[in-house]
Each structure stands twice: as structure tokens, then as C-alpha cells.
Amino acid sequence: MDLNDITKDLNKKFAAELPEFYNRRIVIWMDQEQEFEDLIDEVSIENVKVLKMTDNNKFFVKKTLCFDDTESDYLLYCPIEFKSNEDNWITDIFKLKGTEDFRADRVSIEIAEMGLDDYRPFRKIVKQYKKFFNAKKRREDIKKLSNKIDSESKFVLAIMSVIANCEMIPATIIREVIKAGLDKNENSIYQEMKKYDIDKAFWELANQGSGYHAEDPSIKDLFVSILLTASLRNIDKSVFDDLDKYINIPQETFCFEFVEDWIRDTHDKELFKQFSKEIAAEINLYDRLKETDLVKFENSEAFEEVDEAILYKLLDNIANNIIDTESLIKIVENRRVMAWHHDFEHYYEGIYYMAKMKEFYNQHQQSFHEIEPQKLWENYANDFYIMDTYYRKFQRALQESLTNHNLRLDDVFKRASERAEGIYKNWFLDNLLNNWCNIAGESLEKYGYIPELNRQVDFYQDNIKYAKTKMFVIISDAMRYEVGVELAEELKKEMQCQVEMNNMEGIFPTITPFGMAALLPKKELSIDIKNDNIKVLADQEYTDSNYREKILKKANDKSVTLKYDDLIQMKRDEKKALVKGMDVVYIYHDRIDEAGHGSGNEVFSACDVAISELKNLVRIIVNDFSGVNIMITADHGFIYTYNPFTEEDKIQKKGFDGAVAVGRRYAVMNDTAEPDYLMPVKIIADNPGLKGFTPRENSRIKKQGGGINFVHGGISLQEMMVPLISYKHLRNASKTYQENKNKYDTKPVELKVLSNSRKISNMIFKMSFYQSEMVSVNRVAANFTLYFVDEYGSKISDEVRIIADRKNVTDDTDRKFDVSFNLKTGNYNSKNPYYLMIIEESNQLPPEKIEFSIDIPFPTGELDFFS
Incomplete structure (x- = not known):
């Protein structure tokens, strides 16, 4: 400001009306930089006396204003900087009525504009970074942070945060700079810092936080230093033996927090992955880890290469038949909450189900020696079926991995799959089906079925004919029993219902024409053979899809057949019109069989799709059709x-003369045929002159064409046992629901603190938690996020995730979780409250807040930028 402008401003001040009860005005012009000392004598304001304070007249000035002349208006020019309150001669003058200050220097004006206190350290910073403060927009940005600026270091942090366009948090500023690029010459934020001469302060900040220091500092080296130092928390130091220059053990806590916060940030996670992969490649991390014992790095998550190394070692062990099921399951469960699990979930899922297959193998070595077919049927329905589920989910994981190529893991996963194939095909199927064929063969040859079992041919008679309410029947082509069990379990969890899981003995041959016919109303089935093509008749009516509604209407004229694929395309009113007034609604669904008769490789993925579609169909029936019984x-x-x-697995067609129909798993022949290596099975449609046959165990009949892996038509338990799910929807007003709400209402399991102490005395500490109930029909698994906050709700620790999905009925200790927390760098007051937050991620449970105290003997964060 020039002298004229200053004089105008001073005139305005003195001309302003005095507040009530004030009789004069004193304006103290503070000019510690003494920029206007030579001009003060030229200042003249009408009816205002001018005093100039010097080192020698302090007493005189104070005496004049406070005692000698208490009526006149005064302009007091003060070019002196007082170093302490005791030395400040104008403190008492400021207490006089009508006293106010005035500043005319650029620094004072800018400090005032930013809403900051005008004292020497701040003035020094404004001068030091005057290029930064030249722009009004930047000063306005600083003003927004003024309530957080209470020291010189915070002021400098504020400048850096404005340049980086981020929060005024040291770690966040460092992160934003690194995010802008590892090459500092191409890094836009760093170049801005250099432009405003604050780059040295940035490197001091980085040094105080991470310990990184270099004569010619590099952003890339800074990131490497933080990354490797953080990794020491969970990777043995021997892995980085030749990289000591990057490691700063005293700053491990800061570095660990820095990395954890970054990889938990969904917006920035991919960039971290990109940078960390670049560093991992440069230091050959994957090869280092492959040469290291798994226990020395299995809990780390700073690099994707850690997951690759863990997975390679586990899959290689499986391929070499080194399968410690307990260890495999524990590692997979621990990795589920790690940062990069999603990128490798199919590999982890494959390992998990391989472990479950091996666990089943270990527990059932002596299981396949039953002497009664009914008992083996029961064992399969209650227990053995689960091996089919494990194998299905292993293979599904394998197929999913093939769509996301990983050079390091693909081949070893395929080698491990050979071990899974050996357990499932060569042990489970061979032993189970050999036992079944041996004990069921006589009944199958004599009757075509096993007496005393629920039979598919009786389905309509037993379940539909005498029903007192509208019945919906969903028939899903090729949905085998174990898939039905999974569907029933999901319906129990997701719907308000009663669900009963049963099974029926399918009709031989177990192919669509026979199975679909068995589910229709009839007195008897028969076979019509035309041009070597088998047609199944119900009471002399053809049972192809276009005839089934006619057969249903003969039993109940209020019957209709629908197709799922057609139904889901319709509007609600169109769908409702189709079932209005009907007593029996058959809905046909074909997802699994359709996929199986393609390449076959998609059949297990199709099982998942089928489960989702069938749940959707149940919702349609309940919501659009007001259906209750399904x-x-x-x-x-x-x-x-x-x-x-x-x-060797294929049966040659010897003695097949007179064959009427032949599939991979069945043959229908004239009664004169005597095929080699096949079991005789009576055809339930008792046609004279025809005999049925099937391969034993897991064999296939040799024939032209594909489709040898996915097969049906035979008498294996997987082919013959069909699921029967009885679903009853419970309306809120129903008596059954009202009397048993706790039984039917599905809720997430809860997580409780098992540790008794509510006092924290270390920056890194462990805690134990307990899953309140095991996962069951109406208690579903839950994901929890846990962290500590201060009394203002600011997060003071890293986040810990717990997946509470334990369902071990016999061992309560299986529901215990031991986890570690890391407090962020800072000073903690033992008298202040702190809180553990337990957040259930689906928000079905209210957040839990548990008070703790923190008493750490030696304060942390004594460095300027972190205090």
C-alpha cells in the first residue's frame, strides 16, 4: 500500500462513529517490519495526534495515552516487535476503550485475510513462501484450513495440502505426491511444490514420517522405502537382506499405517497395485518369496506377489500330495480379508475345496462297505453328497481361473486339479458306485428300483393329487440332489418360509423323457419305439413337452404348464393371467442340462446360475402369484x-445286437441281447420284449460324438437320486410365523469381544473375538469391519475385517477369531475415552461402540509435523 491509500484508510477509521459510551479512538499501527518508519512523519489526519513509539520512549507513550491525555484521538505508530508479553508495552493500551489495531504491510494484510494470528513465525512463513501467497485463490484455500493451523509446522502442512489438493494430514500429503507419479520430474504435484520452494519442507515431512533421507531424494525411492519398511511387519527381514538402505525400522509403524490406509482405499487401491507391482518386479520379490518358508510371509498383503507366492506353494504341495487340510483351510480363511484376495479368489476357493475333499477322504476311508442299498442311499442323502458339492465347487473355481490368465499359477493349478480328480473320480466315485452297484444290482434287475424308497413315479399321487391348496411345481432339468440341497439351504436363509429337503428315486433310464413322464399324473407308463426312437407314454398319451399340459388337465382341468424362460420375459399382469384360477402349475426350467450337453465344461457354473434362477422363480411365485406351496x-x-x-473307461459295444436306444450310461435292447460288461436293469415301463442295461461304476458306453464327461441315464446315486424340496411360504400374518418368528427370521450372527481388558498399552496389540452363534438355517454369516476411534470419531487405528461364517457344531473354539490392531502415530491421553467400533457390513446389525482407554508409556509423534 502507498502512503495515500494508508492515509485514506486511517481517515475512514477515525471518521467512523464511536461506539456508545466511547469518547475517543486510539489506532495502533503495527509495523514490525518497519516498512513505513520513514513515512510516518508525513501522515497527517485532522484532529488526530500522532505518536511514534521507539525503544527509548515506551514509558512516555504509555503515560501519555493512559494518564496525561485521555480525551484526544491518537494514531500510535509501533515499529517494535515485542518478544514476550512481559516486554509488551502496549498491552495496557489495547485495553483502553476505543483502541484498535491497524496494519498496512503486505504480510499483515495477507495473514489477516487468511484468518490467522499475526505473530512472528507465521509472518516468516508468509515471507518465505511469498510466491505461493501471491494468489488470492491460494490464500482463500488456506483460510478454509485456518482453524487447524496453530503452529508453524501446521501452517507448512496447510500449504502442502493446498498444493496437493488433499486433507491437511501428513500421510495423506505424502500419498498424494506419490500418486502423482514415481518420477519426480513428471510429477505435477511435486513440481508445484518446487515452484513454490516448499519441496524441502516436503522431504522433511517424508523423512519425519518414513525415515527416508537422501542427498538427491527420489519419489520412487521414497515409495520403495515406505513399502519395504511396512512389509517388515509381516515378511521376514531375510527376504530383503540386500535392500537395507530402503528400510527404516524405527518408522515401521508409520509405514505400515501408510500402506494399510492406501490399500483399503477403494478409490486409490488400483494405483497402489500398479506401483507396488513395478517395485516387486524390480526387486524380484516373487522369486525371493518362492525361496522363503511360507510361515515367514503368509500374513503379508502389501504386494500381490505375496498372494501369488502363497498360492504357488499351496498348489504345488497339493499337486505333490502334501495336503495338510487344517493348515490349508486356515491360510485360505485368513487370506479372505486381505487386500488382494478378490484378484485370486478362484485359486483360494479351489484350494479350500481341495482341502475339504481331502478332509472328506480322511474321514471316510472305511465308509463304502454297506450291505443294504437303502442304508447307502440314506448315507449319500445325509452325508456323502457333500463330496459332489466340494468337487463341483473346486471345478467351478478351476474353470473361472481359466478366464483370468495368471502365468505363475495356471499350470500349477491344473496340476493340483489332477490330485482333486484322483480323489473324486478314482477314490470317491469308484468306491461309492462300486458299493452301490454290488448291493443294488439285484433289486434293480428284478424291480428296476430299490424297494422302500420314495419313488419319482409316485410324485403326483403323493404330493399333488390330494393337495388342498394351489400347488406350484418347478422341475429343473438335471438338477442333481446336491445342487438341490444348496438351493434349499439358500431358500431357508433368504426367504420367510418352511423348507423340507427330501429325495426320490428316479426312473431308469435317468434321461429326460423318462424322468419328465414319471412326474406326471398316470396309472402306468409305457414305451413306444418308432424309427429307433423311444417315446414314453402315460396311460397311452405321449409325454413330450407339448403333451404334458393335456395329461395334467386329465387329472385336474385347472392345470397349466409354463416355461421359466418365457415367464421371466412377461409383465406381471401377463404372468398372473396365466395362472389365474389354476390349481396345479408346472413350471419347467432347463439350465443345467442345457449347459451339460454343450461342451460340458460350463455345467458346474450352470448349477450356480440355476440356483439363482430358481430362487428368482420362487420369488415370482410368492410375490406375483401369491403362491404359498411350491x-x-x-x-x-x-x-x-x-x-x-x-x-479303459469306455465299454465296447459287444453283444449289442438288437439295441433300441443307447446312451453313454444306458442301453435299451431287445430281450435277446446279452451285452458284455453291462448291468441289467428292469425298465419300469414294463414293455415285453425290452431289457435295460447300464455300465457299472463310472464307466461310459463307447459311441460317436462328444459329451463323455457330462452324462446321465445310469443308476449311480448322482443320477438316480433327485431332490424334492417342499417349500411353504409364511406370510407375516400366518399363525405359524407369529408363533415361531425367532425360528424363521434370518439374522446375521453377532461378534462379541472375548478379551476382558479394556485398556491398550501398546501401539500394536492383539484382541480375541467370538462368533455368538454358529451359522445355521436362520443365522447367516456376517462380515465385520473393526477399528478404533477417538472421542470425536476420528479413526486412530487400521481396519480389521472378520468374516464370521463358522458353523462347526461340535467345537465352540472354531468360532474364535484372533486379530491384531495397529494404532496410528499420535499422542494418546490416558484420561480420554477411545472406542472400538464393530460394524456389520450389511447394516442388518446396529454398529457397536465399546469404550477403551489408551495408556502408552512413551508418547509417539513427537516430530513437528506429526505432533
Whole structure:
């Protein structure tokens, strides 16, 4: 400001009306930089006396204003900087009525504009970074942070945060600079810092936080230093033996927090991955880890290469038949909450189900020696079926991995799959089906079925004919029993319902024409053979899809057949019109069989799709049709194994003269035929002159064409046992629901603190938690996020995730979780409250807030930027 402008401003001040009860005005012109000392004598304001304070007249000035002349208006020019309150001669003058200050220097004006106190350290910063403060926009940005600026270091942090366009938090500023690029010459934020001469302050900040220091500092080296130092928390130091220059052990806590915060940030996570992969490649991290014992790095998550190394070691062990099921399951469960699990979930899922297959193998070595077919049927329905589920989910994981190529893991996963194939195909199927064929063969040859079992041919008679309410029947082609069990469990969890899981003995041959016919109303089935093509008749009526509604209407004229694929395309009113006034509604669904008869490789993925679609269909029936009673079943099951079949697994067509129809798993022949290596099975449609046959165990009949891996038509338990799910929807007003709400209402399990202490005395500490109940029909798994906050709600620790999905009925200790927390760098007051937050991620449970105290003997964060 020039002298004229200053004089104008001073005139305005003195001309302003005095407040009530004030009789004069004193304006103290503060000019510690003494910029206007030579001009003060030229200042003249009408009716205002001018005093100039010097080192020698302080007493005189104070005496004049406070005692000698208490009536006149005064302009007091003060070019002196007082170093302490005791030395400040104008403190008492400021207490006089009508006293106010005035500043005319650029620094004072800018400090005032930013809403900051005008004292020497701040003035020094404004001068030091005057290029930064030249722009009004930047001063306005600083003003927004003024309530957080209470020291010189915070002021400098504020400048850096404005340049980086981020929060005024040291770690966040460092992160934003690194994010802008590892090459500092191309890094836009760093170049801005250099432009405003604050780059040295940035490197001091980085040094105080991470310990990184270099004569010619590099952003890339800074990131490497933070990354490797953080990794020491969970990777043995020997892995980085030749990289000591990057490691700063005293700053491990800061570095660990820095990395954890970054990889938990969904917006920035991918950039971290990109940078960390670049560093990992430069230091050959994957090769280092492959040479290191797994226990020395299995809990780390700073690099994707850690997951690759863990997975390679586990899969290689499996391929070499080194399968410690307990260890495998524990590692997979621990990795589920790690940062990069999603990128490798199919590999982890494959390992998990391989471990479950091996666990089943270990527990059932002596299981396949039953002497009664009914008992083996029961064992399969209650227990053995789960091996089919494990194998299905292993193979699904394998197939999913093939769509996301990983050079390091693909081959070893395929080698591990051979071990899974050996357990499932060569042990489970061979032993189970050999036992079944041996004990069921006589009944199957004599009757075509096993007496005393629920039979598919009786379905309509037993479940539909005498029903007192509208019945919906869903028939999903080739939905085998174990898939039905999974569907029933999900319906129990997701719907308000009663669900009963049963099974029926399918009709031989277990192919669609026979199975679909068995589910219709009839007195008897028969076979019509035309041009070597089998047609199944119900009471002399053809049972192809276009005839089924006619057959249903003969039993109940208020019947209709629908197709799922057609139904879901319709509007609600169109759908409702189709079932209005009907007593029996058959809905046909074909997802699994359709996929199986393609390449076959998609059949297990199709099982997942089928489960989702069938749940959707149940919702349509309940919501759009107001349906209550639903039966869900299938025409037949299937067998599927992944590896190609050898010639030894194929049965040659010897003695097949007079064959009427031949599939991979069945043959219908004239009664004169005597085929080699096949079991005789009576055809339930008792046609004279025809005999049925099936391969034993897991064999296939040799024939032209594909489709040798996915098969059905035979008498294996996987083919013959079809699911029967009885679903009853419970309306809120129903008596059953009202009396048993706790039984039917599905809720997430809860997580409780098991540790008794509510006092924290270390920056890194462990805690134990307990899953309140095991996962069951109406208690579903829950994901929890846990962290500590201060009394103002600011997060003071890293986040810990717990997946509470334990369902071990016999061992309560299985529901215990031990986790570690890391407090962020800072000073903690033992008298202040701190809180553990337990957040259930689906928000079905209210957040839990548990008070703790923190008493750490030695304060942390004594460095300027972190205090």
C-alpha cells in the first residue's frame, strides 16, 4: 500500500462513529517490519495526534495515552516487535476503550485475510513462501484450513495440502505426491511444490514420517522405502537382506499405517497395485518369496506377489500330495480379508475345496462297505453328497481361473486339479458306485428300483393329487440332489418360509423323457419305439413337452404348464393371467442340462446360475402369484468329471445286437441281447420284449460324438437320486410365523469381544473375538469391519475385517477369531475415552461402540509435523 491509500484508510477509521459510551479512538499501527518508519512523519489526519513509539520512549507513550491525555484521538505508530508479553508495552493500551489495531504491510494484510494470528513465525512463513501467497485463490484455500493451523509446522502442512489438493494430514500429503507419479520430474504435484520452494519442507515431512533421507531424494525411492519398511511387519527381514538402505525400522509403524490406509482405499487401491507391482518386479520379490518358508510371509498383503507366492506353494504341495487340510483351510480363511484376495479368489476357493475333499477322504476311508442299498442311499442323502458339492465347487473355481490368465499359477493349478480328480473320480466315485452297484444290482434287475424308497413315479399321487391348496411345481432339468440341497439351504436363509429337503428315486433310464413322464399324473407308463426312437407314454398319451399340459388337465382341468424362460420375459399382469384360477402349475426350467450337453465344461457354473434362477422363480411365485406351496424337483441328476476318459473307461459295444436306444450310461435292447460288461436293469415301463442295461461304476458306453464327461441315464446315486424340496411360504400374518418368528427370521450372527481388558498399552496389540452363534438355517454369516476411534470419531487405528461364517457344531473354539490392531502415530491421553467400533457390513446389525482407554508409556509423534 502507498502512503495515500494508508492515509485514506486511517481517515475512514477515525471518521467512523464511536461506539456508545466511547469518547475517543486510539489506532495502533503495527509495523514490525518497519516498512513505513520513514513515512510516518508525513501522515497527517485532522484532529488526530500522532505518536511514534521507539525503544527509548515506551514509558512516555504509555503515560501519555493512559494518564496525561485521555480525551484526544491518537494514531500510535509501533515499529517494535515485542518478544514476550512481559516486554509488551502496549498491552495496557489495547485495553483502553476505543483502541484498535491497524496494519498496512503486505504480510499483515495477507495473514489477516487468511484468518490467522499475526505473530512472528507465521509472518516468516508468509515471507518465505511469498510466491505461493501471491494468489488470492491460494490464500482463500488456506483460510478454509485456518482453524487447524496453530503452529508453524501446521501452517507448512496447510500449504502442502493446498498444493496437493488433499486433507491437511501428513500421510495423506505424502500419498498424494506419490500418486502423482514415481518420477519426480513428471510429477505435477511435486513440481508445484518446487515452484513454490516448499519441496524441502516436503522431504522433511517424508523423512519425519518414513525415515527416508537422501542427498538427491527420489519419489520412487521414497515409495520403495515406505513399502519395504511396512512389509517388515509381516515378511521376514531375510527376504530383503540386500535392500537395507530402503528400510527404516524405527518408522515401521508409520509405514505400515501408510500402506494399510492406501490399500483399503477403494478409490486409490488400483494405483497402489500398479506401483507396488513395478517395485516387486524390480526387486524380484516373487522369486525371493518362492525361496522363503511360507510361515515367514503368509500374513503379508502389501504386494500381490505375496498372494501369488502363497498360492504357488499351496498348489504345488497339493499337486505333490502334501495336503495338510487344517493348515490349508486356515491360510485360505485368513487370506479372505486381505487386500488382494478378490484378484485370486478362484485359486483360494479351489484350494479350500481341495482341502475339504481331502478332509472328506480322511474321514471316510472305511465308509463304502454297506450291505443294504437303502442304508447307502440314506448315507449319500445325509452325508456323502457333500463330496459332489466340494468337487463341483473346486471345478467351478478351476474353470473361472481359466478366464483370468495368471502365468505363475495356471499350470500349477491344473496340476493340483489332477490330485482333486484322483480323489473324486478314482477314490470317491469308484468306491461309492462300486458299493452301490454290488448291493443294488439285484433289486434293480428284478424291480428296476430299490424297494422302500420314495419313488419319482409316485410324485403326483403323493404330493399333488390330494393337495388342498394351489400347488406350484418347478422341475429343473438335471438338477442333481446336491445342487438341490444348496438351493434349499439358500431358500431357508433368504426367504420367510418352511423348507423340507427330501429325495426320490428316479426312473431308469435317468434321461429326460423318462424322468419328465414319471412326474406326471398316470396309472402306468409305457414305451413306444418308432424309427429307433423311444417315446414314453402315460396311460397311452405321449409325454413330450407339448403333451404334458393335456395329461395334467386329465387329472385336474385347472392345470397349466409354463416355461421359466418365457415367464421371466412377461409383465406381471401377463404372468398372473396365466395362472389365474389354476390349481396345479408346472413350471419347467432347463439350465443345467442345457449347459451339460454343450461342451460340458460350463455345467458346474450352470448349477450356480440355476440356483439363482430358481430362487428368482420362487420369488415370482410368492410375490406375483401369491403362491404359498411350491414343490421343486428334477427329472434326473448327472455325473461329471473333468479329465478326459481313456479307452479303459469306455465299454465296447459287444453283444449289442438288437439295441433300441443307447446312451453313454444306458442301453435299451431287445430281450435277446446279452451285452458284455453291462448291468441289467428292469425298465419300469414294463414293455415285453425290452431289457435295460447300464455300465457299472463310472464307466461310459463307447459311441460317436462328444459329451463323455457330462452324462446321465445310469443308476449311480448322482443320477438316480433327485431332490424334492417342499417349500411353504409364511406370510407375516400366518399363525405359524407369529408363533415361531425367532425360528424363521434370518439374522446375521453377532461378534462379541472375548478379551476382558479394556485398556491398550501398546501401539500394536492383539484382541480375541467370538462368533455368538454358529451359522445355521436362520443365522447367516456376517462380515465385520473393526477399528478404533477417538472421542470425536476420528479413526486412530487400521481396519480389521472378520468374516464370521463358522458353523462347526461340535467345537465352540472354531468360532474364535484372533486379530491384531495397529494404532496410528499420535499422542494418546490416558484420561480420554477411545472406542472400538464393530460394524456389520450389511447394516442388518446396529454398529457397536465399546469404550477403551489408551495408556502408552512413551508418547509417539513427537516430530513437528506429526505432533
